[in-house]
Amino acid sequence: MQKVLRFLRLGPKPVRRKSHIHEEQGVAGGSPEGGSGGGPATDGSESATPAAASNQAEQSAPKSHADGKHVATAHKIRKAEPNPLVKLPLEEFIARQTPFAWERLTANIFPEGTTPGCVVASPSKALPDYWYQWTRDSAVCERVIVERFVDEGRAEDWKRLEEYVEASRIMQHKQTVLGGFQNGGLGEVKYHVDYEPFTGPWGRPQPDGPGSRIITLATLAIYLLTTGDEQKMAYVKRALYPGTPSEGIEHAGVIKGDLEYVATSWRKYGFDLWEEVSGRHFYTLLTLRTALFLGARLANQLGDAGPATRYMAAADEIDPYLRRFWDDERGIMKVTIDFGKEPEAGAHSGTSDGRDSVVAQQQQQEEQTQQAVKAEQEEEETGADAEWHKLEKVVKADETHGKTSGLDTAVVLAVLHAGRGTPWARISTSVNAVADPPFESATKVLSTLVELMDQFSVRYPLNAGRRANGQAVALGRYDEDVYDGVHMSVAHPWYLCTLGAAEFLFLLVSDLTAMSRSPTPTTMLPLTPLLHSTLTRLLPTLSPPLPAVNSALAPSDPAFKALVCALLALGDSFISIVQEFVGQGGHLSEQFERDGVPRGSEPHEGGLIEDSKRDYSDGKNGEGEVEAIGRGARDLSWSYAAWITCLDERQRAVVGAERAGLTAKGKAVAVL
Template sequence: MVQIRFSIITIALGVVSINAQISTWVANETSISYAKMYNNIQPAGTAAGCVIASPSISNPDYYYSWVRDSAMTLKVVINQYNTTSASNSTLLSIIKNYVTFSRNTQTESTPCSCIGEPKFNVDGSAYTGAWGRPQNDGPAIRATALIKFAYSYIAQTGDKSYVLSALYDGKLPTSTIIKADLEYVSNNWRSVCYDLWEEVEGNHFFTMMVQRRSLIEGAAFATYMDDTGAANYYSEQAADILTALKTFWNLEAGTIETTQNYTQGVKYKSSGLDCAQILGVLHGYAGDGQFSPNNDELLSTAYNLKQKFASLYPVNYNNSSYATAIGRYPEDEYDGTGTSEGNPWILCTAAYAELYSKAAMQYDIDGAIYVTANNLNFIKQFYSSASSGDVYSSSSSQYTTIVNGLYSGADGFFETISYHANTDGSLGEEWDRTTGYNVGAHDLTWSYASFITASLARSGTPAF
């Protein structure tokens, strides 16, 4: 087990909260989530740098290293190294081990013969069983995380040689992890792949969002590393991805579509609603105003999805005193061990808490709230007199009411997580839609990472 002194990474809850009790619980659960997340990073019996999805080895068996889940987790680790735990040698060792493990998987012979191979055995060898492959979101998220690390590592240590030898060498063919990921993303983003839920092959909003961000930040990093030709190419591809992303908006349905160009996979996702769109913005927003956390199309999607789950799950309509527990998508049939009826997911509910906090912060950056036909229903949750066309400046009472409502709404989702969490603070994958008890994989690493990033957003110090 990795030993981290959590006293040096305790977050400060900086936003105003009307609920001191939930503030105390969030702070405590954040410490628990850090500890339990680290339990799943290179545990005994796994290769150095391996991040397991869960210790669960049966019903379901998640004792593997998923590229996407691992990259989501390392975002949290790297955020600590870059901020509250700068120069921490234990964190640095974990990150470097992850780099080595991941680079080895990039060069491993795999069934898809590509960097989009979705998961590996805990010793780093290829998983060769049947699976939905390729999945092209993981390399993009990994590149984004390691670019943030590379900048910080150079700033903290002055050691650019490690970056050149292990992270980005600017060569083709490359022997470095970030360069390999960026080349894969930039040359394959148009290709169909499986989605983050590993069920549908096509072109996906979530995947393209994280790919675009990786290429925007990759272009800046390539310039920093004097690889200007690659920087130009990455920028060109990012611009083309944005054009494609804008076609996902379905005005009639009031939602951002999940997938285009379906080729195979489950066929029952008829509503077009999916938490993947929320996650896509949380992990794929590049800070350039395109598909920001307060984007009116995204907020319309978030509202419609939440309303659907409010009336779908008994844990919601039988217990309306708590905020809506959020699942993956309404038609979901995966129940944690097999197929029957889908359930609320912890990481999806935490994503809503993070979205609400980040939307409030983005309004503060913008200095005003613009009410449109798209975001009207979402805004009216907090200010019922809102009308399309209204503009509320940051000095207005309407603005204050809405922003405070967003922070209170985020706390509501934390209260829902608190209500359903195990008594020891452990977080699994799902809650049974009727009983509310944890089901599916226990101690899901992504659940802990998602809770931590939601907590950081609540504190006013969001992870990248």
């Protein structure tokens, strides 16, 4: 039976989110591309490029022994010291952590050894190796820079954005495993720090990358067009949209290039933001729809009516797909539907041109199909037809690669990254909608978040007792996760997922406080059965309690104020978890220990140390090992971006509540 399961597995096992590629593929020596990162050197040696340095780091990383054991680490480990940050009052911690988050985020933009505009996912170069620029991660991080530039107009931020745009243009026109600028190449996942595309085995394409970049740069472009600054307006037309393709296709605007890719490719299967599962994903499709909406708006502003109409039509066509993610029986938004791969994509494989990888994959799939048919015939000959049909169901489920629950914090992140200003970010609506609520609603996302909280409350030891006490819980990616930041074993909470939950709650508070200030008397909070049950589960001790189900909660009702304050407090409770398990000095890795106990590195061949467990304290520079709370990549750019956006949304929520008279001015919200 197990053999048949292996026969029917569609393609090789997925590459987990940025896990060490040599660990997964068992590569012995050499880079995953079969040559140096910057292209094969003519003399067989590594070329002197940043990419080559990255590949040298890859080669130095350990490979597991066949029996799963590792050579013991033969050095002393510095014991963990008490972290003074965890004892600070929350407001004081926030005041200290936010500038540090900005410092670490900007340190990962064009760091030493990279090229202008490069946003490295992390400084880690081995165990794990994140010394790359992911299209998605870079866009999410640069969006934070865009928002600060819009608010403050800092010259250094404008320089960063110009360099990011130029770096994006260069990478768009590189030949990748998937193709070139006009035939699918923009779906490539990540690039070396010298702009060269990664050509090793990986889960590709990932179309949310270009979609995320559109959202970031279209937001910038639309703002620049409103400034009245002729130079800035000219920059939009020259570098962003439409560019100057008459001078050569490589001079097409970055936004224009991404829009054409998204508008023609959104129907295709792709890998999710965690780079593990291929299919149709809520995060991806919501990102692409928002990108197309913004692109259409920008095109209209620039008088490009034809493409604007085409982009808007493509965005509208995505709507029916978004409806399919709702599981009414379970009350959750599923993260993925229609599991499957594009046959021509060459997912999980790649060479310098991608051709050999696609052929090899097709041959492998043909062999698997033939063997599966043979296995089926053998089952039928033994009269085990019923057993075979049971097996089919198991195999079909196996296409999810273990993600059978459909629950994932990516649903919440989708709204934060691509759902602002849409009904996905609002729970308020017209009182007339009580009987017929709109399909798109933050209520569905909130219900999903409550389910995630329930799952993770028992998944991680550090969450013991938190839900019962009305507190927030540390969140990971999804319940079935096994990526520990370096290997496949047991997963841990993620800072960005935990902060994402807080940010979403603050977003809802902003919606409610805006509703309370609305001059329209019919604007109320309809307590539909789903919203009523969700809020009751989320806030079981709310006092005064919510009125009856199917009623409408008015801002003047005492329960409305209680609801706003409780959501603010729960959001702060999520932030308090980050404070409790923050790294020394405020450092945020990708993950943190699931039991909340700092510890050293897992043992690895040659005594190599996981990067988050290296001693980077003053004068150490990574020499030696220390017990640390962080796991996986250290100083993850996305973790710091998540902190910044979360605290920005918190500030808006608190100010909104004060202006609505729902909280006292200047008074911090009490943590649960």
